[in-house]
Amino acid sequence: MTNDGQVASPWAEAEITESSDKNLRKVPRTSGEYFTYSSAETAAQTICHTMTPQRWSELLHGPVRREIYGSSTNLACLVTSNRMRIELATQDLDPSGWRSYIGTPSRDIQHAGRPGRVSTSMEAPFRADGYVTLVDDSSAANRNALTFRVTAGSLATMDRPSAFTDLVDDVLTGVIEPLAKPSSPMPAVTGxxxxxxxxxxxxxxxxxxxxxxxxxxxxxxxxxxxxxxxxxxxxxxxxxxxxxxxxxxxxxxxxxxxxxxxxxxxxxxxxxxxxxxxxxxxxxxxxxxxxxxxxxxxxxxxxxxxxxxxxxxxxxxxxxxx
Structure with a gap:
């Protein structure tokens, strides 16, 4: 943890030679509306655990480090390999204001039946930013969207130009499918x-x-x-x-x-x-x-x-x- 209260990021650390975790712990699995009412830290833990370390390594072409990082109000799941970095977090997002969250141009996407948008840059460093809404309802209390940023310093391990966008799709599918499963009904609001x-x-x-x-x-x-x-x-x-x-x-x-x-x-x-x-x-x-x-x-x-x-x-x- 840094002096300013931030959980440190490994982006500039030594080469990752084997998969490892940092600041991760086991949390109860939730999904759907219940998941969107999790704290930012619990949500980040859940996101990091949506796929096994082996699957993350397959997608990121090598050993990975999974960790929770950020500030108290903006904790995220960070997954890094020697060539790639993926940041995933939950956020209270009004889809009508998506332009303030991602760049342009952008395109519609859908994963596990949930809509979102992504903006992709194919100039080094290669990057994809976007969001997918996990539930239709947004209130001041819940974090209804999964936001993501995928960055690749090199595409040397990829065999075709579309490999980067395919990788982004595979990551989002692996993360969102378990998170978007419907939950039991929330307690009713009475006042x-x-x-x-x-x-x-x-x-x-x-x-x-x-x-x-x-x-x-x-x-x-x-x-x-x-x-x-x-x-x-x-x-x-x-x-x-x-x-x-x-x-x-x-x-x-x-x-x-x-x-x-x-x-x-x-x-x-x-x-x-x-x-x-x-x-x-x-x-x-x-x-x-x-x-x-x-x-x-x-x-x-x-x-x-x-x-x-x-x-x-x-x-x-x-x-x-x-």
């Missing part, structure tokens, strides 16, 4: 700002809540928070939202909101609560680094009386249990 009805949902074991799509992580955070508050749920207004936020209040002395977001700046977490690193308080806000292996933090905005520390001390073990 403004993506509000859903509260359904008590135990948190995924061992901090697995960090990889759960936002609508489900909101339900899990609400469930753990109610238990940590130790009050009768019937006295509370419990509001899980599609963007992963949980808001709880009783209209009097209890008011708290919490959510999970990617974060690669571990060095800022200089204090400890419940055995986990936390950032120094900013007014009513505390951030907790929930798992050592995941660049994500739990945000707790505490509007109730007193300090939030006792609440966090009860909440964190509930999220990490199992």
């Amino acid at each position: 403004e700002l993506g509000l859903m009805g509260y359904v008590p949902t135990p948190p995924a074991p061992r901090g697995g809540v960090v990889d759960v799509p936002y609508p489900l992580s909101a339900q899990q955070l609400c469930t753990a928070a109610v238990a940590a508050l130790g009050v009768d749920p019937a006295t509370l207004t419990i509001a899980p939202h599609h963007d992963g936020q949980c808001r709880i209040t009783n209209g009097a002395d209890v008011a708290v909101s919490l959510w999970l977001r990617p974060n690669v700046n571990r060095a800022e977490f200089t204090e400890t609560i419940a055995g986990r690193p936390v950032k120094p308080a900013r007014d009513k806000l505390r951030e907790v680094w929930l798992r050592d292996d995941v660049p994500a933090s739990l945000w707790v905005n505490w509007f109730s009386g007193g300090d939030s520390t006792p609440f966090i001390e009860k909440l964190v073990p509930l999220l990490l249990a199992g």
